[in-house]
Amino acid sequence: MHPPHLDLRLDGFRATDEQTEEAFRDAIGIDHADLIPLAEHHTPEGTSYHLLHHAAATWGTPGEPQLIALHLWRDLREKTFGFTxxxxxxxxxxxxxxxxxxxxxxxxxxxxxxxxxxxxxTTRALEDRLTYEGNHFALLDSYTDDDPDHAATVVILRSLDEHSPSPFRVLHETVDTASRTHTLREGGFTTHAEALRWCGDALAGKATPPPPFRSTVRPGPQPIGAPPGVGHRSAGRGR
Incomplete structure (x- = not known):
């Protein structure tokens, strides 16, 4: 069975400028054939949201993220587009x-x-909270191990609340490929070094349950705004 085809609905549109055209080619265009759509939404005003799986990422730098969030906007009159x-x-x-x-x-x-x-x-509830809380944390480190025998991802987030009792939040997802299910858990640490050490142990299958994460984020939907920039390096060991 072939994966679904990615249609970005850009036929007849051009990038707003040369810089955008070059950035789009480097970020999306070159890898277009390897990007598998997982979910998407389009508005009548010309805005599109895509959640993509980068199928070729497994052959790249070990541990790199394999998902791409893509936001496109179009000027329907000028037939131009921009993206992030x-x-x-x-x-x-x-x-x-x-x-x-x-x-x-x-x-x-x-x-x-x-x-x-x-x-x-527990996994469903945590994923639900993460969807709302994303703009309260900055991504510091992550590592994705996609070996089918022990597929797992670890993430370290830094709280943007300087008064947070758990300034470093870890997320640990494990995947059961046989049942096609995943389990997600979280923990909280006071230092980045402690969080990194725990993630390394988790990837090696030696981690003990992490200290509980204590959130200062109020539950429920948060106002829409631009979240912090995403920058990260791989946590843990190479494959």
Whole structure:
């Protein structure tokens, strides 16, 4: 069965300027054939939101994120477009990035037969919170291990609240390829070094349960705004 074809709906449109054209070619155009659509939403005004899986990322730098959140906007009169994007390690983080750029949350959910399903209610609740809380944290580190025998992702986020009792938040997703389910858990640390050490142990299968994460974010939907820029390096070991 062939993966779904990615249609960015840009036929007849040109980039707003040469810089945008070059950036789009480098970020999306070159890898277009390897980008698999997982979810998308389009508005009548010409705005599009895409959640993509970069199928070729597994052959690139070990540990790099394999998901891309893509936000496109079009000038329907001038037939031009602009874009912004972010490589992200978890579906909930990519959804959060798009939601905080104006995408209705219910429009960017994965279809039931797409990807893996949440293994339990704890995972579902945590993913739900991450979708709303994304603009309260900055991505520091991540590592994705896509070996089918022990597929896992670890993430370190830094709280933007300087008074947070858990300034460094870790996320640990494990995937059961046989049942096509995933489990997501979180923890909180006071230092980046502690968080990095725990993530390394988690990838090696030696981690103990992390200290509980104590959030200062109020529950429920947050106002839409531009979240912090995404910058990260790989956490843990190389493959």
């Amino acid at each position: 994007h972010a490589p992200l390690p978890l579906v909930a983080m990519a959804q959060s990035w798009l939601v905080h750029r104006g995408c209705p949350r219910e429009k960017i959910r994965l279809a039931p037969d797409t990807g893996t399903a949440a293994a339990d209610e």
